[in-house]
Amino acid sequence: MDWILVTEQLLNGLQFGLMLFLLAAGLTLVFGIMDMINLAHGSLYMVGAYLAASVAQASGSFTVGVLASLAGTAVLGMLLEMSLLRRLYERDHLSQVLSTFALILMANEGVRMVWGEQPLMLNTPAALSGPVELLPGLFYPAYRLLIIGVGLGVALLLYGLVTHTRIGMWVRAGASNRAMALAMGVPIGRLFTAVFGFGALLCALAGSLLGPLLAVQVGMGESILILAFVVIVIGGIGSIRGALVGALLVGLVDTASRTLLPALLRQVLAPETASSVGPALAGLLTYVLMAAVLFFKPQGLFPARG
Template sequence: MNTILILEQLLNGLQFGLMLFLLAAGLTLVFGIMDLINLAHGSLYMLGAYLIATIAAASGSFWLGLAAGTAATAVLGLVLEKTTIQRFYKRDHLSQVMGTFAILLMANEAVRMIWGPQPLQLSPPDALAGPVELWPGFFYSAYRLFIIAMGLLVAAVLYVLITRTRIGMQVRAGASNREMALAMGANVRWLFSGLFVFGAVLCALAGGLLGPLLSVQVGMGESILILAFVVVVIGGIGSIRGALLGALLVGLVDTAGRTLIPVLFRQLMAPDIAASAGPAVASILIYVLMAAVLFFKPSGLFPARG
C-alpha cells in the first residue's frame, strides 16, 4: 500500500464527497424548511444526467449540454413542484414518502420509454480528458480535479448565499424554526418553489458532472439517494455546513474503504476469505459511521433546527 495509492483515493473521496454535497444540500434544505421527505430527489438527478447527456451528444459540446440540461431540469423541477409536490406540503411524512416514491418509479419508467433501457454515454470535454502531473511521479485525472474545483466553488457560493444575503437569512430562519419564520412574513410560496428548483439544479449539476465517471442509466438515482440521506442524517437536517462535512466524511470513508480495506484484508488473511470479506466490510462502513455519529449526537453534527 504505497503513498501514491493513498493520495489518489483521498482525492477520489474528496471528489465523490463534493458531488454528494450537491445532492445533500438541496435535500437537507427541502427537508429542513419545507418538512418534505422527497424521494423524487434521485429522479431529478437521473433526469438531469439524461438531459445533459442527450444535449451534449446532439450538440457535440459537453459544456452546452451541462448548461442546457441543468436549465431544463430546473424547469422540470418547477413544473413538478407546482403540479404535484405542493399537494404534499401539509400531508404527513408517510404520505410524502409514498407519493414521492411513486414519482420516482414513474420517472424511471418514463426514462425507459423515452431513452430505452441501454445506458447513455457522456464523455468529458477533450481539454479535461487526460491526466495531469500534480507533482513528479503523481498523475491524476484532470476531469476529477475539475469536479473537485466545481464542488468547492458551489460550496463557497452556497456559504455566501446562506450567510450573507436576505434570502439566506430566511432560509436559515426557516431551517431553525419554520413556524416562526412563516409568522414573521417570509414569502412561503416563493421560498418553497425557489428551494425546490434550487435543489433540482444541484441534482442536475451532480448528475452531469458524475455522468462521465458513472453510468447514465435507468434507476441511477436510487443508490445515490440513499447516500444523500445518510449525509443529511450525519450532518444534521437543514444544515448546509453539516451537509458539507457529512458529504466529505461519507465520500472519504466510502471511497477509501472500498479500495484500501480489500488490500488490507489480502495482507491479513487467506485470499479467498479476503475476496468476500473485504468488499462486504467496505460496503457497510458508511452505515457504521452514521450509527456512531447518531450514538454521540442524535441530531447530527450541526443540526439547524432549534
C-alpha cells in the same frame, strides 16, 4: 502501502464527497425547511444526467449539455413543486414517502419511454481527458480535478448565499422555525419553489458531472439517494455546513474503504478471504459511521433546528 495509491483514493473520496454534497444540499434544505421527505430527489439527478447526455450528443459540446441540463431540470423541479409536491406539505411523512416513491416509478418509466432501456454515453471533454501531474510520480485525471474544483466552488457559493444574503436569512429562519418565519412575513410559498428549483439544479449538476464516470441509465438515482439521506442524517437536517461535512466524511469513508480495506486485510488474511470480506465490510462502514454519529449526537453534527 504505496503513498501514491493512498493519495489517489483520498482525492477520489474528496471528488465523490463533493458530488454527494450537491445532492444532499438541496435535499437537506427541502427536508429542513419544508419538512418534506422527497424520495424523487434522485430522479431529478437521473433526469439531469440524461438531458446532459442527450444535448451533448446532439450539439457536440459537453458545456452546452451541462447548461441545458441545469436549466431544464431546474424548471422541471419548480413545476413539480408547484403542481404536486406543495399539496403534500401538510400531509404526514408516510403520505409523502408513498407519493414521491410513485414519482420515482413514473420518472423511470418516463425515461424508458423517451430514451429507451440502453444506457447513454456522456463523454469526457477532450481537453480534460488526460492526467495532470500533481506531484512527482502522482498523476491524476484532469476531469476529476475539475469536479473537485466545481464542488468546492459551489460549496463556497452556497456558504455566501446562505450566510450573507436576505434569501439565505429566510432559508435559515425557515429551517430553524418555519412557523415563526411565516409569522414574520417570509414569503414561504415563493421560497419553497425557489429552494426546490435550486435543489433540482444541483441534482442536474451532479448528474452531468458524474455522467462520464458512471453509467447514465434508468434507476441511477436510487442508489445515490440512499447515500444522500445518510449524509443529511450525519450532518444534521437543514444544515448546509452539516451536508458538506457529512458528504466529505461519507465520500472519503466509502471510497477509501472499498480500495484500501481489502489491501489491508490481505496482510492478515488469505487473499481469497480478503477479496470477499473486504468489499462487504467496506459497504457497511458508511452505515457504521452514521450509527456512531447518531449515538453521540442524535440530531447530527450541525443541526439547523434548535
